[in-house]
Amino acid sequence: MGRVLMKGTEAIAEAAIQAGCKYFFGYPITPQNEIPEYMSAHLPEVGGVYVQAESEVASINMVLGGGATGYRVMTSSSSPGISLMSEGISYIAGCEIPAVIVNVMRAGPGLGGILPGQADYLQATKGGGNGDYNLIVLAPSTLQECVDLTQLAFDLAQKYRNPVMVAADGFMGQMMEAVEIKPSPTKDQPADPTWALGFMEERGGKRSHLHSLFLAPEPLEEHNRKLQKKYGAMKAAEQRCECYHMEDAELLIAAYGTTARISRSAVNNLRAEGLKVGMIRPVTLWPYPYDAFKTIPSTVKNILVAEMNAGQMVDDVKVATGCRYPVSFYGRTGGFAPSVKEIEDECRRILAL
Amino acid sequence: MAKGRIEVLEQYCKSCGLCVAACPVKVLRISEKTNAKGYRPVEQFKEGCIGCAMCATTCPDAAIEVFKIQE
Amino acid sequence: MSEVKVYERPKSWMPNVSSHYCPGCGHGIAHRLVCEVIDELGIQNDTIGVAPVGCAAMIYDYMDTDYCEAPHGRAPAVATGLKTVRPDKIVYTYQGDGDLASIGMGEIVHAANRGQNITVIFINNAIYGMTGGQMAPTTLLGQKATTCPLGRDAKVNGYPIRVSEMLATLPAPGYITRVTVAQPKYIIKAKQAIKKAFQNQVEGKGFSLVEVLSSCPTNWGMRPVEAFDWLISSMMPYYPLGDFKDFD
Numbered sequence: 001m002g003r004v005l006m007k008g009t010e011a012i013a014e015a016a017i018q019a020g021c022k023y024f025f026g027y028p029i030t031p032q033n034e035i036p037e038y039m040s041a042h043l044p045e046v047g048g049v050y051v052q053a054e055s056e057v058a059s060i061n062m063v064l065g066g067g068a069t070g071y072r073v074m075t076s077s078s079s080p081g082i083s084l085m086s087e088g089i090s091y092i093a094g095c096e097i098p099a100v101i102v103n104v105m106r107a108g109p110g111l112g113g114i115l116p117g118q119a120d121y122l123q124a125t126k127g128g129g130n131g132d133y134n135l136i137v138l139a140p141s142t143l144q145e146c147v148d149l150t151q152l153a154f155d156l157a158q159k160y161r162n163p164v165m166v167a168a169d170g171f172m173g174q175m176m177e178a179v180e181i182k183p184s185p186t187k188d189q190p191a192d193p194t195w196a197l198g199f200m201e202e203r204g205g206k207r208s209h210l211h212s213l214f215l216a217p218e219p220l221e222e223h224n225r226k227l228q229k230k231y232g233a234m235k236a237a238e239q240r241c242e243c244y245h246m247e248d249a250e251l252l253i254a255a256y257g258t259t260a261r262i263s264r265s266a267v268n269n270l271r272a273e274g275l276k277v278g279m280i281r282p283v284t285l286w287p288y289p290y291d292a293f294k295t296i297p298s299t300v301k302n303i304l305v306a307e308m309n310a311g312q313m314v315d316d317v318k319v320a321t322g323c324r325y326p327v328s329f330y331g332r333t334g335g336f337a338p339s340v341k342e343i344e345d346e347c348r349r350i351l352a353l
Numbered sequence: 354m355a356k357g358r359i360e361v362l363e364q365y366c367k368s369c370g371l372c373v374a375a376c377p378v379k380v381l382r383i384s385e386k387t388n389a390k391g392y393r394p395v396e397q398f399k400e401g402c403i404g405c406a407m408c409a410t411t412c413p414d415a416a417i418e419v420f421k422i423q424e
Numbered sequence: 425m426s427e428v429k430v431y432e433r434p435k436s437w438m439p440n441v442s443s444h445y446c447p448g449c450g451h452g453i454a455h456r457l458v459c460e461v462i463d464e465l466g467i468q469n470d471t472i473g474v475a476p477v478g479c480a481a482m483i484y485d486y487m488d489t490d491y492c493e494a495p496h497g498r499a500p501a502v503a504t505g506l507k508t509v510r511p512d513k514i515v516y517t518y519q520g521d522g523d524l525a526s527i528g529m530g531e532i533v534h535a536a537n538r539g540q541n542i543t544v545i546f547i548n549n550a551i552y553g554m555t556g557g558q559m560a561p562t563t564l565l566g567q568k569a570t571t572c573p574l575g576r577d578a579k580v581n582g583y584p585i586r587v588s589e590m591l592a593t594l595p596a597p598g599y600i601t602r603v604t605v606a607q608p609k610y611i612i613k614a615k616q617a618i619k620k621a622f623q624n625q626v627e628g629k630g631f632s633l634v635e636v637l638s639s640c641p642t643n644w645g646m647r648p649v650e651a652f653d654w655l656i657s658s659m660m661p662y663y664p665l666g667d668f669k670d671f672d
């Protein structure tokens with residue numbers, strides 16, 4: 001397959017199929033409906049199964065059960081649906097089950113609107129569900145990245161036996177762009193019979209049981225230690241970040257997803273005017289790319305965080321930079337994205353300070 | 354009358370008395386001994402077990418094994 | 425003279441463990457029956473259980489098969505996921521009445537309505553056992569519980585739900601039956617029903633649910649034998665035993 005023009009949601013769905021995902025469980029919600037629709041049409045062609053669940057509560061628990069077999073399964077939803085999934089995500093993390101969850105974020109809170117948003121940043125990166133757990137959170141800013149990160153999500157989920165979220169937003173989901181979707185090299189990766197359910201015979205009669213319940217404090221703390229060790233390994237190995245024109249920048253924009261796309265245009269325009277503006281773009285929202293923030297050059301005087309929310313990433317940027325820079329914020333909510341001009345104006349304002 | 358015999362796996366018995374009530378010939382009772390968990394395991398206190406396995410059928414802790422004696 | 429063993433501990437019952445259940449609790453009997461059926465059908469290595477949240481949350485400590493935990497009430501969804509990916513395995517849930525008929529009512533109705541080829545063992549003890557005896561959706565009218573200390577009042581709490589009858593109105597589920605573990609004669613029938621519910625799945629027939637009227641001596645405030653007597657005199661008239669649906 002060469003490059004083809006596709007809608008973001010459909011590109012994500014096809015990428016998942018090409019990554020060997022044969023089982024999809026989901027519930028309709030705008031703006032991601034094309035993913036379940038695509039899956040219901042195309043999974044049967046590869047011997048897979050699409051199940052329309054009765055709710056997001058059910059779909060995430062179908063993912064829990066499906067993932068417990070060690071094979072590649074996924075669900076997708078949008079913000080209010082992800083809220084409903086939070087309990088299941090916490091259990092999936094606690095039971096150490098691989099799973100891929102796509103969140104095509106819309107504006108909130110509550111029912112909010114169906115227009116794009118990035119206001120689930122904190123929910124995705126800091127919790128959502130109960131307990132000490134972490135998701136790997138991947139934030140694409142082009143449709144090719146939607147494809148590549150969706151495929152990566154399956155690899156990381158299996159590698160760490162952990163849920164991985166692709167945090168796209170409504171713009172990513174609904175825009176069209178040329179993408180190339182290749183079969184992932186790990187497409188046919190078999191389930192790992194050492195832990196996956198359904199392989200008791202292969203284990204010589206030794207059973208496997210997946211649970212997050214440990215009633216006594218010692219084994220529960222032990223379980224938590226094990227999980228924290230794993231999250232530590234993820235932090236060490238899985239940070240991903242793009243630094244764009246950072247080398248001599250005086251002002252650095254920190255942005256991800258659609259806002260990073262817009263910020264890139266702003267950087268290009270401002271650079272054409274001779275203004276030294278760059279961008280640092282976290283691709284993994286968790287683990288947060290602290291290492292990349294450590295490479296910020298001494299030329300930088302200010303950081304501007306741009307998001308489609310009320311400033312949810314600001315604290316992470318402050319922590320990642322040890323509060324060494326003044327950090328300002330520009331964001332839109334309600335379904336709006338900041339325009340290129342709005343970001344340029346904000347940059348000019350800061351540079352003139 | 355058929356003849357039988359039971360073996361109580363005393364470590365699992367919780368003295369619930371369900372088997373005592375279920376035995377059609379009333380040969381079971383809660384004993385005076387105590388097991389490791391502090392329960393008094395059930396015992397057969399007189400002859401007459403018919404090997405019907407009603408006691409085992411009702412035991413929530415699978416603490417009774419039953420044998421039938423064939424002449 | 426020779427001896428034959430007519431009853432022994434089931435093979436799929438975890439060796440050398442003692443359950444955490446209170447003395448005389450019906451959960452133990454139901455567990456044992458499931459183990460006996462798994463042994464008789466020879467499916468131990470092919471069975472995947474889904475545990476509930478309730479007193480039976482640690483059922484995997486007693487049953488030597490693959491097991492998966494589910495959040496409270498979500499076992500039918502977890503089982504759907506397992507069975508979708510592994511249709512070659514025998515997948516069953518074991519759920520209490522709070523788990524299945526209250527918080528998880530949505531999941532059980534839709535799994536039944538899809539005719540999902542799974543087996544559901546539903547333990548109706550008319551109470552929330554694990555959390556200490558609160559009112560369940562199945563608590564009888566007039567029955568006292570810690571959250572209806574004067575007895576369940578239909579005006580305030582609604583009526584106890586007859587899950588089997590309700591699910592039997594759906595076209596998809598194949599086998600729905602109610603049994604009890606109150607006395608040996610009922611236990612023998614309960615085992616036949618459980619066996620049939622697993623056999624149906626082995627044969628690919630579709631959704632089977634066995635509702636088991638069970639006891640909670642601790643939270644009912646009764647001795648084990650007395651609890652089963654109360655079950656027979658009070659629960660059985662409201663929850664009649666029998667098949668509500670059968671494939672054949």
Ligand SMILES: Cc1ncc(C[n+]2csc(CCOP(=O)(O)OP(=O)(O)O)c2C)c(N)n1
Nearest residue numbers: 477478479496520521522523551552553554
């Ligand atoms: C989401 C959630 N809500 C509440 C609880 C607390 N809880 C644990 S067990 C239980 C009731 C279980 O009752 P039932 O399903 O009837 O099982 P039993 O203990 O009677 O066998 C509840 C409410 C929980 N664990 N999770």
Ligand code: SF4
Nearest residue numbers: 376402403405406408
């Ligand atoms: S086998 Fe029958 S007769 Fe013998 S002790 Fe058990 S219940 Fe009683």
Ligand code: SF4
Nearest residue numbers: 366367369370372412
């Ligand atoms: S039924 Fe089982 S646990 Fe109860 S008293 Fe008899 S042997 Fe002991």
Ligand code: SF4
Nearest residue numbers: 446449479553640641
């Ligand atoms: S609380 Fe009730 S249901 Fe739970 S183990 Fe004790 S008797 Fe059984």
Ligand SMILES: [Mg+2]
Nearest residue numbers: 520521551553
């Ligand atoms: Mg109950």
